[in-house]
Amino acid sequence: MRYAVKLIKDGGAYVASCRDLPAFNSVGESVEEALHESVDAIALVLQWHMDKRRLIPEATEKKRGEYWVSLPALDVAKIGLYQAMLGKDLRKSQLARLLGVHAPQVDRLLSLTHSSKLEQVEDALAKLGFRVNVSVEPMERRRAA
Structure with missing residues (x-):
């Protein structure tokens, strides 16, 4: 992203x-x-x-x-989780129940300032029917196009 x-x-x-x-x-x-x-x-x-x-x-x-x-890969995955929740009209409390965790854990999964483990976000996305796809590409030179 x-x-x-x-x-x-x-x-x-x-x-x-x-x-x-x-x-x-x-x-x-x-x-x-x-x-x-x-x-x-x-x-x-x-x-x-x-x-x-x-x-x-x-x-x-x-x-x-x-x-x-x-954006960093973890942020992209967290935003993807958020977008998946929106697409399924799922609230944080519903995701917490689905994952079997407490609400603060879901808050951390959706916080771009919290260093969650990527695996935790991937697991949450999998419960919603999504997966993370990471790619590696050359960096753009730092000059305007």
Whole structure:
């Protein structure tokens, strides 16, 4: 899962914005730092959507002058679990019963700031009829297209 981010130099800093996530903002002293900080900022915006039980915004194609910012695999799996729950109109309490766990454990499975084990998220997804598919690809060069 990745989103296109635009950087604008403002004085000595680079300010990041994302067309697909209007609430997103981030800043860094260099291009690398701004893009690195953008990962956490994107996760915060997506966590807000999850907390409010809103749809996760679709990422559109990158435009000229933008950079791709990819989320970590664990975050992608957690967002996938959340989307699977939405698709099945499943509440956290229902997922807790299905998994045989307490509600706080489900909260942690859906928290992008908690370091759950990927296997736990995979198990929860399997109970809902989904699986995680991870791929490895070359990193994009850090220059705008």
